[in-house]
Amino acid sequence: MSQWMIIWRKELLELARSYKLLWLPLVFLLLGVSQPIVTYFLPDILANAGNFPQGTVIEMPKPQSGEVLAQTLQQYGMIGSLIVALGFMGAVSSERNSGAASMILVKPISRSAYLLAKWTAMLVLVWGSLTIGYLGAWYYTSLLIGEVDAIRAIQALLVFALWLSVIGTLMIAGSVWLRSGAAAAFSALGLAILLSLTASFLPSALAWSPGQLPGLASGFLLGSIPDAAGMIIIAGAVLTAAILYAAVWRMRRMELP
Amino acid sequence: MSALLRAEQLTKAFGSTQAVAGISFDIAPGRCTALLGPNGAGKTTTIRMLAGLLQPTGGKLSYAGVKPGQSPNSLLGYLPQAPSFYGWMTGREYAVYAARLCGLSAAEARSQADALLERVGLSAAANRAISGYSGGMKQRLGLAQALVHRPKLLILDEPVSALDPLGRHEVLMLLRELKQETTVLFSTHVLHDAEQLCDDVLIIRNGEMALQGSIEEIKNNHRMSVITLHIEGDDHSKQWCVSYQGGAYVKELRRIEKGIELVVTDMELARRELLGQLAEDGIRVAKLEFGHSTLEDLFMKVVSG
Numbered sequence: 001m002s003q004w005m006i007i008w009r010k011e012l013l014e015l016a017r018s019y020k021l022l023w024l025p026l027v028f029l030l031l032g033v034s035q036p037i038v039t040y041f042l043p044d045i046l047a048n049a050g051n052f053p054q055g056t057v058i059e060m061p062k063p064q065s066g067e068v069l070a071q072t073l074q075q076y077g078m079i080g081s082l083i084v085a086l087g088f089m090g091a092v093s094s095e096r097n098s099g100a101a102s103m104i105l106v107k108p109i110s111r112s113a114y115l116l117a118k119w120t121a122m123l124v125l126v127w128g129s130l131t132i133g134y135l136g137a138w139y140y141t142s143l144l145i146g147e148v149d150a151i152r153a154i155q156a157l158l159v160f161a162l163w164l165s166v167i168g169t170l171m172i173a174g175s176v177w178l179r180s181g182a183a184a185a186f187s188a189l190g191l192a193i194l195l196s197l198t199a200s201f202l203p204s205a206l207a208w209s210p211g212q213l214p215g216l217a218s219g220f221l222l223g224s225i226p227d228a229a230g231m232i233i234i235a236g237a238v239l240t241a242a243i244l245y246a247a248v249w250r251m252r253r254m255e256l257p
Numbered sequence: 258m259s260a261l262l263r264a265e266q267l268t269k270a271f272g273s274t275q276a277v278a279g280i281s282f283d284i285a286p287g288r289c290t291a292l293l294g295p296n297g298a299g300k301t302t303t304i305r306m307l308a309g310l311l312q313p314t315g316g317k318l319s320y321a322g323v324k325p326g327q328s329p330n331s332l333l334g335y336l337p338q339a340p341s342f343y344g345w346m347t348g349r350e351y352a353v354y355a356a357r358l359c360g361l362s363a364a365e366a367r368s369q370a371d372a373l374l375e376r377v378g379l380s381a382a383a384n385r386a387i388s389g390y391s392g393g394m395k396q397r398l399g400l401a402q403a404l405v406h407r408p409k410l411l412i413l414d415e416p417v418s419a420l421d422p423l424g425r426h427e428v429l430m431l432l433r434e435l436k437q438e439t440t441v442l443f444s445t446h447v448l449h450d451a452e453q454l455c456d457d458v459l460i461i462r463n464g465e466m467a468l469q470g471s472i473e474e475i476k477n478n479h480r481m482s483v484i485t486l487h488i489e490g491d492d493h494s495k496q497w498c499v500s501y502q503g504g505a506y507v508k509e510l511r512r513i514e515k516g517i518e519l520v521v522t523d524m525e526l527a528r529r530e531l532l533g534q535l536a537e538d539g540i541r542v543a544k545l546e547f548g549h550s551t552l553e554d555l556f557m558k559v560v561s562g
């Protein structure tokens with residue numbers, strides 16, 4: 001078995017023993033399922049809670065099923081990326097600071113294998129959690145609100161997975177470049193916010209920005225797919241690769257305690 | 258090259274601090290070498306460079322059979338000053354993981370890990386989480402994980418400094434066995450440990466090599482005749498000690514708390530004259546010793562400048 005695989009299995013075991021393998025999917029599932037359920041029951045909830053005079057009829061436009069899934073993705077964009085940040089902000093720096101990394105990296109293994117194993121373990125967990133949560137949202141949406149176009153839904157999921165990969169990769173790179181986990185989380189989330197804000201303020205100038213990824217994912221669900229879809233996806237993949245390369249580059253030159 | 262490891266003008270600066278300032282030495286295969294020095298001498302910095310964890314700012318390191326630019330990691334077993342493991346793993350899991358990283362198959366890794374845990378006396382605790390290990394247990398697990406791939410050179414940073422006398426004794430006994438099997442380099446600030454175990458010593462001070470060579474050689478070259486005189490606390494004897502000037506045979510005179518210490522050139526002459534003088538002046542001698550300087554004396558002298 002390759003060294004990469006051995007380290008990767010250790011990473012997954014660590015994610016399991018620290019319960020990250022449990023609570024990350026749970027949070028995504030909770031967020032995902034609550035969106036269609038709350039949407040469905042909202043009129044009733046308002047009717048019961050509000051001080052409306054007897055007999056008031058609350059009329060709300062019934063949202064389309066695609067809209068509900070798009071709102072779910074919006075939740076994942078905010079709370080989901082915060083969770084990813086919490087889960088991986090110390091991926092490398094905590095092992096480096098404690099000295100655990102020194103003992104592993106003097107073994108005859110390559111530093112890039114060590115980093116890539118951490119990165120793929122992160123991807124597996126993030127993609128897995130997102131998929132589980134999204135499938136939950138999809139199920140309740142089709143149950144309570146209406147059928148969803150399967151192809152569109154899957155396209156949206158894949159595009160959004162790429163966006164979370166960008167954020168997760170930023171997190172891992174942050175934990176390589178910075179010694180403090182909080183600083184890594186702050187910078188990675190800051191960069192992600194910067195990307196999506198600039199993309200939404202300058203939609204034409206930054207039509208190809210990876211910051212358009214969350215918008216593109218919603219676009220698939222809402223039926224408004226931008227022309228630059230392909231370019232946005234390529235830009236997202238290239239950005240992920242570039243961040244990963246920077247992290248490996250730094251990792252290979254890193255001095256260890 | 259006959260040396261297993263050769264360091265030439267090895268240097269490491271942290272900003273303006275010269276932690277290691279151009280030291281050169283050879284580690285011969287099969288020898289046990291102690292890297293000796295007081296706190297802050299640069300031992301850990303040197304060892305981290307040897308282990309490839311720090312990039313030297315100057316000088317050259319070469320390992321036998323390793324081309325420049327290639328990693329020597331497969332030759333090395335390393336135990337840092339304060340080993341840190343994955344606390345959520347058990348001792349056995351960690352040892353197996355270390356063995357697998359060194360390229361052993363799953364079955365080999367398991368048997369090698371078990372054999373080593375047995376050897377360092379951790380069998381009973383092998384299935385407990387490392388987070389519950391004591392300092393001594395961690396040190397022993399650290400030794401086991403450093404040995405999994407039968408390294409040609411075992412590098413240990415202060416392997417016994419953090420241990421109590423019993424743990425210290427146990428680890429030293431283990432090292433005594435290990436040095437029969439492989440080349441060992443370990444750092445310490447305790448001369449006694451070095452003297453007990455090692456063939457060679459490298460004494461560093463302020464990042465510079467103060468003295469190096471085999472223990473025998475150093476002992477012979479720096480042996481001095483030393484007389485130690487302790488007196489009882491009466492005023493007359495105290496007075497005598499304060500005013501004592503020594504004779505032509507005295508090379509060095511040190512006043513110590515309980516009396517005086519002399520480094521002499523001619524022991525026979527000194528013995529005769531001093532004994533006579535003491536009897537004549539009626540000094541209350543508590544202890545009088547005619548002996549040789551120990552390595553400890555030399556070490557203190559070398560490291561204190």
Ligand SMILES: Nc1ncnc2c1ncn2[C@@H]1O[C@H](COP(=O)(O)OP(=O)(O)OP(=O)(O)O)[C@@H](O)[C@H]1O
Pocket residue numbers: 271274275276294295296297298299300301302303338446
């Ligand atoms: N990362 C660093 N940045 C700045 N200075 C450092 C760094 N690491 C070590 N030093 C300095 O280098 C010198 C040597 O330190 P080193 O840790 O090598 O000493 P040592 O011989 O191992 O001491 P000890 O017996 O206390 O472990 C010290 O003066 C220390 O302050």
Ligand SMILES: [Mg+2]
Pocket residue numbers: 300301302338414415
């Ligand atoms: Mg040290």
